[in-house]
Amino acid sequence: MWLITPLVTLLAAIGVTIALPLADPIAEPAPGLLAPAETTVSLSAADDGALRPGVTAETITVGVLGALTGDEAAIGRNVVDGHYLFWESMERYGGVGGYEIEILVRDGGLDPSQAVGAYEMLSSGAAIVSSSIGTAMIAEDALADGMVVVADSPVSAWADIPNIAINAAQASFAAEMWVGASWALEQATPRRDGPAGILYQDDEYGEDCLSGYRAAITDLGLVSVALQSYDNSSDYLHEQVAALSEAGAEVVYLCADPLRLGQFIVAAEAAGYSPTVIATSGSYSPHLVFALGAGEYGDWEAESAGLALLPDLYVVSPVPAYESDLPGMAEFRRAVEDGDIAANEIDFGLWFGYTQAATAHAILSTAVTAGDLSRAGIAAAFVDTTGVDFGCGKPPSGYGETSAERVPSTTAAVFRPVSLSERVFGLEPVTEWITAP
DSSP states (O other), X not given: OOOOOOGGGHHHHHOOOOOOOXXXXXXXXXXXXSOOTTOEEOOOOOOOSOOXXXXXXXXEEEEEEEOOSSTTHHHHXXXXXXXXXXXXXXXXXXXXXXXXXXXXXXXXXXXXXXXXXXXXXXXXXXXXXXXXXXXXHHHHHHHHHTOOEEOSSOOGGGGGSTTEEOOTTOOOHHHHHHHHHHHHHHTXXXXXXXXXXXXXXXXXXXXXXXXXXXXXXXXXXXXXXXXXXXXXXXXXXXXXXXXXXXXTOSEEEEESOHHHHHHHHHHHHHHTOOOEEEEEGGGOOHHHHHHHTTOOTTOHHHHHHHHHHOOEEEEEESSOOTTOOOHHHHHHHXXXXXXXXXXXXXXXXXXXXXXXXXXXXXXXXXXXXXXXXXXXXXXXXXXXXXXBOOSSSSOOBOOOSSTTTTSOOOEXXXXXXXXXXXXXXXXXXXXXXXXXX
């Protein structure tokens, strides 16, 4: 499930005429980062004397199931670029046991049949799939193959599948909900401790958020007065907004995508309803602000108008501020500068792809240390990978034998939306890191 939805459909949903920048599905890759699938990043070679799927005596092939065409092409390309950024700067991470890394990219287009065909090509040629935009479309085949796959979202349910790895830099959505409630009830000035409700997507993403919200009721004393969900086929959220308002929810915990957040804002404004909104990282995109301001990306007057329309909105995210002096983010900025990335392409997708690749690197390093780069060996290494530190000031993450242990991180912080001219990711930190149980 890929959660960052393009906002073009706000045309019909909220009555605003917009044109967001989406990549041309048949355009040539940008020079440098989005290189052809056979591009090789050269490292020193070591011969372990074994040939395994995706492994030779000198190379390890890392597979990437991308979304380079279709509606998600813009962010899909940035996720792939993030992989190239990481592997091209990998010398600073010490390599993978001296092996040369080859990156094999196939386009799943977020289309089920296309994704399955693309995965078949990766299955025969890659040792690990370090990115899978459309994980649900290939999870069954990957399980049958014993292929370790880094998932496209931090939904806790992925931890129930033994070979699906949640990005080790990401907190689960359940943790994001709990962190948001912890801030609202214990740290916010003034406290946002009035009656609360939740609006969530009716799928595994929403269920993950709901579990975190319920944990906050039990652990933190959150007072809940309304539970509202929506189906992905819904065009409007007026009924859900009316129900939350009538229940007296002063704080709304939102587990959605940017389109639904936009719909919520418009419906709440029309109803004269102005709650505090605490949203998951998957609910927000800076492009939403331009859309609400009836402009395109880069129209700063539209951005200003859109920011003025936002409610008392906060976003819970595991991603540090781009400008942070944390060593992990300094490393990321250095990779971005070396990769000559355009300013409007530095976004969460780029960071997500970068940390997906770093997650695969950690798992492969464990396998190399154990001396087993077979499919079974890499699967065993996934379970044994612990103490992963991205240099972002969080507790080390990792995996384990149980589902609970395979949710690698529960640490996030609270941010508020600001102009992209102030913060590269469009979010300003409000708190330090908060760790959920």
